[in-house]
Amino acid sequence: MKVEYPKRISLANLPTRIEELNSLSKTLQGPSIWIKRDDLTGCATSGNKIRKLEFVIADALEHKADTLITCGWVNSNHARATAVIAKKMGMKSILLLRGEKPSVMHGNLFLDGLVGADIRYLSPAEYERRYEIIAEIVSELKKKNRVGYPIPAGATYPVGIWGYIKAAEEIKNQSPDFDAILVPVGTGGTYAGLFIGKKLFDLKAEIYGVNVEEDEDYYRERITEIIEEWNKSFHQPISYSREEIRIIDGYQGKGYSQFGRNEIEVIKLLARTEGIILDPVYTAKAMRGLIEEVKKGRFNRNEKILFIHTGGIFGLLSRVEEMGNL
Ligand SMILES: Cc1ncc(COP(=O)(O)O)c(C=O)c1O
Numbered sequence: 001m002k003v004e005y006p007k008r009i010s011l012a013n014l015p016t017r018i019e020e021l022n023s024l025s026k027t028l029q030g031p032s033i034w035i036k037r038d039d040l041t042g043c044a045t046s047g048n049k050i051r052k053l054e055f056v057i058a059d060a061l062e063h064k065a066d067t068l069i070t071c072g073w074v075n076s077n078h079a080r081a082t083a084v085i086a087k088k089m090g091m092k093s094i095l096l097l098r099g100e101k102p103s104v105m106h107g108n109l110f111l112d113g114l115v116g117a118d119i120r121y122l123s124p125a126e127y128e129r130r131y132e133i134i135a136e137i138v139s140e141l142k143k144k145n146r147v148g149y150p151i152p153a154g155a156t157y158p159v160g161i162w163g164y165i166k167a168a169e170e171i172k173n174q175s176p177d178f179d180a181i182l183v184p185v186g187t188g189g190t191y192a193g194l195f196i197g198k199k200l201f202d203l204k205a206e207i208y209g210v211n212v213e214e215d216e217d218y219y220r221e222r223i224t225e226i227i228e229e230w231n232k233s234f235h236q237p238i239s240y241s242r243e244e245i246r247i248i249d250g251y252q253g254k255g256y257s258q259f260g261r262n263e264i265e266v267i268k269l270l271a272r273t274e275g276i277i278l279d280p281v282y283t284a285k286a287m288r289g290l291i292e293e294v295k296k297g298r299f300n301r302n303e304k305i306l307f308i309h310t311g312g313i314f315g316l317l318s319r320v321e322e323m324g325n326l
Contacts (some may be wrong), residue, residue: 003200003236006162007058011085012041012050015170018306022275030294031303034178035276036171039283039311044111047311048082048190051163052155057089065149067092069137071130072119073257074099075282075318077311078154080108083117094118094137094148096123098127104236105316106221156189156226158233162200164190168197171205171306178205179303184286184310185219185247186256192226194308199238205306208246212282212291213256218247248298251289262288264323267316280310280319 025033041050043161060068066087070093072079079095083200086093095112101121105113112119122130131152139149151160169254172183181203185191190211198207225243231237253259259280266288278284290307298306 031299049078052160055162060149069124070151071096107314123170155189164193165197183308184282210286216247
């Protein structure tokens with residue numbers, strides 16, 4: 001199908017490589033497992049968010065914006081990618097981060113500070129009102145003849161979703177024969193983009209999401225909302241059933257940004273067998289989901305599975321004290 005993309009600015013190193021995880025596949029004696037290196041989309045801009053930001057920034061420029069305003073938890077990968085790319089584009093960024101200012105800025109937060117982002121720390125109660133606060137900031141900027149462009153958490157809104165629709169096309173062009181594609185699910189935008197892309201480009205692979213918080217019911221609902229919003233905003237609506245939204249539940253551990261022995265073991269395993277560095281908040285949980293489901297026999301030996309490495313290395317580096325002795 002000819003898909004009419006909205007405007008996009010090339011910011012990421014694309015296409016990202018697809019590599020076979022030989023040792024892991026051999027150890028598990030199950031399907032052949034491959035990895036798409038979206039952790040290599042950039043350096044300070046690495047990870048999944050820069051794909052979404054390619055479309056977001058194009059839209060912000062259409063709106064003549066001079067300031068990007070976004071939100072997330074205190075060590076948000078998305079906020080960091082936004083802050084870095086704002087600088088590259090000659091824009092300012094305002095980050096509303098849930099959490100307290102730490103005594104030392106680590107990981108993503110360090111990079112936010114390094115590029116000079118305007119960081120505002122929000123209490124949990126304030127964070128509940130984050131979109132109101134963003135709207136207030138936009139009005140304040142307007143009084144000063146400046147144009148603020150609000151980006152929802154994770155750039156998960158119809159414009160940002162295009163990033164992973166395009167990634168689905170990229171995968172189809174690189175290797176159309178995957179049986180399953182597996183991705184972590186945080187705000188749900190990456191999953192929704194791949195799911196829509198599967199429909200638009202007629203990908204054979206089923207799209208599986210491993211939720212890093214909440215549960216399957218929550219995400220089936222949330223991803224349906226995201227797809228419906230996208231369907232209303234663009235001219236090529238997809239038809240689908242909710243049952244096609246495949247969530248692998250049970251690997252979120254104690255919840256968002258919490259991790260323990262299970263995730264640490266997976267991080268060590270991938271580092272020591274494949275030289276792949278996962279993060280504890282998203283990709284380790286998703287990889288654990290994949291490994292455990294392979295052991296349970298969800299995927300068979302003849303299948304070919306693609307794991308999307310969505311990045312997060314700076315998140316890992318912000319949590320080294322919790323990783324224990326290596
Ligand atoms: C490294 C990483 N992986 C996965 C995700 C999840 O992506 P999404 O929010 O689009 O579901 C995020 C962000 O939330 C992330 O930073």
